[in-house]
Amino acid sequence: MDFQYRLQNLWSLAGRPSCPPLLAMASRMQMAALTCLSLLLLWSQVPGAQGQKFQFGPCQVKGVLPQKLWEAFWAVKDTMQAQDNITSVRLLRQEVLQNVSAAESCYLVHTLLEFYLKTVFKNYHDRTVEVRTLKSFSTLANNFVLIVSQLQPSQENEMFAIRDSAHRRFLLFRRAFKQLDMEAALTKALGEVDVLLTWMQKFYKF
Incomplete structure (x- = not known):
């Protein structure tokens, strides 16, 4: 359930308490204070309400x-x-995602x-309309944009070896992608998003 909707429900069930007037009885003030405190405690337990984040080495992604x-x-x-008929090829194979260090992960x-x-x-956009999956792909794309916008890999010289290692991993992925015709490569890349998400989730912190 959507976090904002849940929070609104909690507030509604509590009768939308507000700060009591100055001349209100002390017992009423105490009840309102306790109600507000209870709501804050409940709110803090709603998934997504606290500081969960992706921690890719030195790079943080929130939201x-x-x-x-x-x-x-x-x-x-x-x-x-x-639609993926080429089962002998994998793009996001072990050499790409296995044993990636925290420092490498950001790059x-x-x-x-x-x-x-x-x-x-970008290249699969027209097909998403045909198979009526545009909304789901838009959700993935928008979240990928949000993640990328918060990643700021270091460009310092001493990080060259780490950047180079991460780049070699990416080249393995891209080389396998380019060895297929475009339609097959796009289908396989999208079918392997679960592999990508599983790997990314290892870097999610609560």
Whole structure:
């Protein structure tokens, strides 16, 4: 359930308490204070109300919930994976995502999500209208944009080895993508979004 809707429900159930007037009875003031405190405690327990974030090494991303990403992908999963007829090829294989260090993660996720935005989503847009999945793809794309906008990989010289390692991982992904014809590559990349989300979720902190 949407966080804002839940919060509004809690407030409604509590009778929308407000600060009592100065001449109100002390017992009424105490009751209002306790009600407000209870609401704050309930609010703090609602998922997404506190400081959950993606922590990709030194890079933080706030305002994106993995659940929203998964819901958008699940809505198109069967359609996309059913169209993937090349089962012998994997784009996001172990060499790309396995044992990625925290320092590398910021560079790698930035590069991968930019590729999805500029190449995958952009070139598949017309097809999303045909198969009626535009809303789900828009949700994924908008959240990817939000994540990328908050990532600021360091460009310092001493980070060169880390950047280079992350870039080599990305090149493995891109090389496998380019070895397929465009239609097949786009379908496979979208069908592997669950692999990408599973890896990204390892960096989600509560």
